[in-house]
Amino acid sequence: xxxxxxxxxxxxxxxxxxxxxxxxxxxxxxxxxxxxxxxxxxxxxxxxxxxxxxxxxxxxxxxxxxxxxxxxxxxxxxxxxxxxxxxxxxxxxxxxxxxxxxxxxxxxxxxx
Numbered sequence: 001x002x003x004x005x006x007x008x009x010x011x012x013x014x015x016x017x018x019x020x021x022x023x024x025x026x027x028x029x030x031x032x033x034x035x036x037x038x039x040x041x042x043x044x045x046x047x048x049x050x051x052x053x054x055x056x057x058x059x060x061x062x063x064x065x066x067x068x069x070x071x072x073x074x075x076x077x078x079x080x081x082x083x084x085x086x087x088x089x090x091x092x093x094x095x096x097x098x099x100x101x102x103x104x105x106x107x108x109x110x111x112x
Contacts, residue, residue, distance in 0.1 A: 020041060
């Protein structure tokens with residue numbers, strides 16, 4: 001059974017614009033404050049698959065996070081479970097450390 005995630009509370013806590021949960025097949029589980037969320041889930045699934053394969057080819061181990069740092073913001077993907085991911089978007093790149101730290105601590109708490 002998937003771990004419950006209060007997506008609305010998480011978005012408020014880390015102060016990002018939107019978030020969504022998806023699986024490796026690109027199936028959207030939930031989204032908040034995001035139009036066309038099914039499309040973003042599908043594209044994000046392709047990104048996670050490619051990054052997993054790159055990590056495997058370079059023998060880097062399992063992917064925990066994917067960070068897309070663009071000119072006007074960040075897209076961060078956090079692996080939640082074996083086949084489940086959380087994606088968040090912010091237009092403030094200075095929040096990277098806060099987002100990373102909060103997601104790490106949140107999901108370490110739920111694993112315990």
